[in-house]
Amino acid sequence: xxxxxxxxxxxQQRLRASxxxxxxxxxxxxxxxxxxxRYACDGGKHLRPLLVYAAxxxxxxxxxxxxxxxxxxxxxHVYSLVHDDLPAMDDDDLRRGRPTTHRAxxxxxxxxxxxxxxxxxxxxxxxxxxxxxxASRRLQMVERLAQAAGSRGMVGGQAVDLAAEGxxxxxxxxxxxxxxxxxxxxxxxxQLACLAAPDLPAEQAEALDHxxxxxxxxxxxxxxxxxxxxxxxxxxxxxxxxxxxxxxxxPSVMGLPAAKLRAAELFASARDVLGPFNDxxxxxxxxxxHIEGRDH
Amino acid sequence: xxxxxxxxxxxQQRLRASxxxxxxxxxxxxxxxxxxxRYACDGGKHLRPLLVYAAxxxxxxxxxxxxxxxxxxxxxHVYSLVHDDLPAMDDDDLRRGRPTTHRAxxxxxxxxxxxxxxxxxxxxxxxxxxxxxxASRRLQMVERLAQAAGSRGMVGGQAVDLAAEGxxxxxxxxxxxxxxxxxxxxxxxxQLACLAAPDLPAEQAEALDHxxxxxxxxxxxxxxxxxxxxxxxxxxxxxxxxxxxxxxxxPSVMGLPAAKLRAAELFASARDVLGPFNDxxxxxxxxxxHIEGRDH
Numbered sequence: 001x002x003x004x005x006x007x008x009x010x011x012q013q014r015l016r017a018s019x020x021x022x023x024x025x026x027x028x029x030x031x032x033x034x035x036x037x038r039y040a041c042d043g044g045k046h047l048r049p050l051l052v053y054a055a056x057x058x059x060x061x062x063x064x065x066x067x068x069x070x071x072x073x074x075x076x077h078v079y080s081l082v083h084d085d086l087p088a089m090d091d092d093d094l095r096r097g098r099p100t101t102h103r104a105x106x107x108x109x110x111x112x113x114x115x116x117x118x119x120x121x122x123x124x125x126x127x128x129x130x131x132x133x134x135a136s137r138r139l140q141m142v143e144r145l146a147q148a149a150g151s152r153g154m155v156g157g158q159a160v161d162l163a164a165e166g167x168x169x170x171x172x173x174x175x176x177x178x179x180x181x182x183x184x185x186x187x188x189x190x191q192l193a194c195l196a197a198p199d200l201p202a203e204q205a206e207a208l209d210h211x212x213x214x215x216x217x218x219x220x221x222x223x224x225x226x227x228x229x230x231x232x233x234x235x236x237x238x239x240x241x242x243x244x245x246x247x248x249x250x251p252s253v254m255g256l257p258a259a260k261l262r263a264a265e266l267f268a269s270a271r272d273v274l275g276p277f278n279d280x281x282x283x284x285x286x287x288x289x290h291i292e293g294r295d296h
Numbered sequence: 297x298x299x300x301x302x303x304x305x306x307x308q309q310r311l312r313a314s315x316x317x318x319x320x321x322x323x324x325x326x327x328x329x330x331x332x333x334r335y336a337c338d339g340g341k342h343l344r345p346l347l348v349y350a351a352x353x354x355x356x357x358x359x360x361x362x363x364x365x366x367x368x369x370x371x372x373h374v375y376s377l378v379h380d381d382l383p384a385m386d387d388d389d390l391r392r393g394r395p396t397t398h399r400a401x402x403x404x405x406x407x408x409x410x411x412x413x414x415x416x417x418x419x420x421x422x423x424x425x426x427x428x429x430x431a432s433r434r435l436q437m438v439e440r441l442a443q444a445a446g447s448r449g450m451v452g453g454q455a456v457d458l459a460a461e462g463x464x465x466x467x468x469x470x471x472x473x474x475x476x477x478x479x480x481x482x483x484x485x486x487q488l489a490c491l492a493a494p495d496l497p498a499e500q501a502e503a504l505d506h507x508x509x510x511x512x513x514x515x516x517x518x519x520x521x522x523x524x525x526x527x528x529x530x531x532x533x534x535x536x537x538x539x540x541x542x543x544x545x546x547p548s549v550m551g552l553p554a555a556k557l558r559a560a561e562l563f564a565s566a567r568d569v570l571g572p573f574n575d576x577x578x579x580x581x582x583x584x585x586h587i588e589g590r591d592h
Binding site: 089145 | 324325328329330384402408410414421422430435438442443447448451452456476
């Protein structure tokens, strides 16, 4: 099989096609809300959907089995960005190099865009009949996504993050925060791909789950590092905002060199976990390198 | 069978038991978020769950078939109240006779409480294995709830409501607004009950759907009337706020007497639709009278 890199564009197109399929048109009543929904969903790196598709390849699954899951995780991710950027939360003006949704529209619209996107994510999982998966698997996907997105997952992490502003966290507290805030949804990407694979041996599901946990933490440490080392232009969002918000970060808790070393170790460990998949692991190995090498 | 009135308390208890089962404890990490979640969920009239249970009785279904649906619609309803009360939305200080969630906690926490509750609603539908319903029915419930709660349903209605502030709407515009804002979820209560009834004749599903549409609109007109005629103490929220917010309401568009007449006509029409169910309709007939007679 040609390397995963050659199929990244195809998967991005699949994802855009899914969004096109499920997002109401910008003229659907109420038009301004749907215009804002589409604005919020425009662009992005699509890391989470690519993780779903790459894991699907590792497990030998056809892409259509994963279209709904890939679309749903991205919708949850986008909704979380729209809400996190709100004045009452991180109060950000810039996202993906453009005004945040509440800046381009207004605060109430941004709240409703997030709310609508979350509902739509579950709608997509429940209403996509092209996956070829049976209803009980799709129901398990709904459950998994709801858990990862909820108060014991992503939303819980965001709550802890806000409460921690101005406080110096311990490394354990910081790790708990990020296991929830970014880790839960990244892990869910791998778990959803596993749910799309009937008769998956338990050790393969465990290996991919371990990979998801590890890459999720590595990703977050690297995010903290990039917030210091990268420019706003490269990030497409305000750089240096962690320090400005007095947020505990891996560099602030461990020091910058130790944080970079820890991220590198976790990336290496994520690659190791994929060993038993042999050559079939290439899509996730490529994605791991791609994530490790990003500058935004 | 004894009248539905005698079982209302039992259903309220079932609902509270469901919330107790699915809401994380107030000490679960992150504790402050879960404390706020429980605060937001405390109290309420539980009209929507009662509609689910009453429709279930009309269709001869055991209550356990409907526990997840009743719980999920109430969770969506509570999340929508928490978000609607936010400063960027209706900016309300009082709900159910107590400070709104963003007043009792803070704005960011209230946003996250709503987000978490929406995820939990879908979690409950997907994870409740006690309903005895097959996976494909439960998946249809997820789809139905997502659609009713989303941008073409409740959230869309709220967007139109906010955009309409300070404008005088036509009756048709006002009706479109409320068919989305309150109507979609009330209708979903009846539809979810129908999905819990295998082999339901199409004409019965249609009758209950018609009932749901009618009672939803009647409920909203009455809400507008109560906002004028009732006190804040009886309402448990700020009375007269529609006028203060320059909102179009049925009384402002039609005049108060015409609005009251229209509500009465709709309540009568909702009762008529139940005719073919004969005596089995008693639970919904009781609930219709109960809604019509409320003063808050």
